[in-house]
Amino acid sequence: MRLSALLALASKATLSPHYRYGMSRPGSIADKRKNPPWSRRRPVVVEPISDEDWHLFCGDMVEILEGKDAGKQGKVVQVVRQRNWVVLEGLNTHYRYIGRTKDHRGTMIPSEAPLLHHQVKLVDPVDRQAQGPLVQVLLTLEFTQVLGNLLRSSGDLLRQESVFVSLQDLGELSPNLNFLEQMALSLKHGLMAPRTHQWKML
Missing domain, CATH: 2.30.30.30 (SH3 type barrels.)
Known part of the structure; x- marks a missing residue:
């Protein structure tokens, strides 16, 4: 087992069966103040939603x-x-x-x-209308919008950009192992960005 995976397992907060999720991250000081170990709060009934039906993510x-x-x-x-x-x-x-x-x-x-x-x-980010299918890649008029998070070489989130590509430029798509940033650049400019390492081992 890798050391990073072992440290991640050790840093996970152990939650009691009566734990109530809130706005604070589990294991943080604010969360420990709201959920002390001796508390027995009434469980909250939550509608179960599968991963396939969940369509809201950060940045949408x-x-x-x-x-x-x-x-x-x-x-x-x-x-x-x-x-x-x-x-x-x-x-x-x-x-x-x-x-x-x-x-x-x-x-x-x-x-x-x-x-x-x-x-x-x-909301469709092109025309700002709350309609259409619940997908991350939207076909609007004759454009395809590729949404991706451009990362710094250190792995930090730099910004979220929308790259518009004409459908004629797409041609026939074939699967490859490029990152989304490289695919967007190759579709937009015909260039291939050099691969950068996101993680550095000490």
Whole structure:
């Protein structure tokens, strides 16, 4: 077994059978404060959704269907699959105080509340309409949109770009072992980007 896999197993938080998932990462200090080991909270009933039917991921553009921000569009910044929650950037917010003491009233900050998966709908990033099939690669008019995360050589997320390619340029697709960034560059410019190592062993 690799050392990295062994360390990952050791760092996993052991969850009790009465554990309740929330907005904080399991094992973090905020999560331990909300879920102490001696607590016996009532379990939350969650609608089971298979991996094939789940279609919301971080970075997707969605439109809110219910609530005070109905009709507004935003980007998904957090997904909690165990509760069927998605959090949108700057939408469905409420205000709360942090750092409140007896002598200081604290600071009021906006906090995004989660939405259930059936309260949002995917938006076509080309025409910003909440319609069409729930797919990541969209065929709109005569263009194909290739969505991919361009990574730095160190493996950090740099940005998310949309590369538009004409259907005539695609031709007949054949499977290969290139990364998405290399495929997008080869389709757009006819170039092949050099492969870079994402992980460095010490």
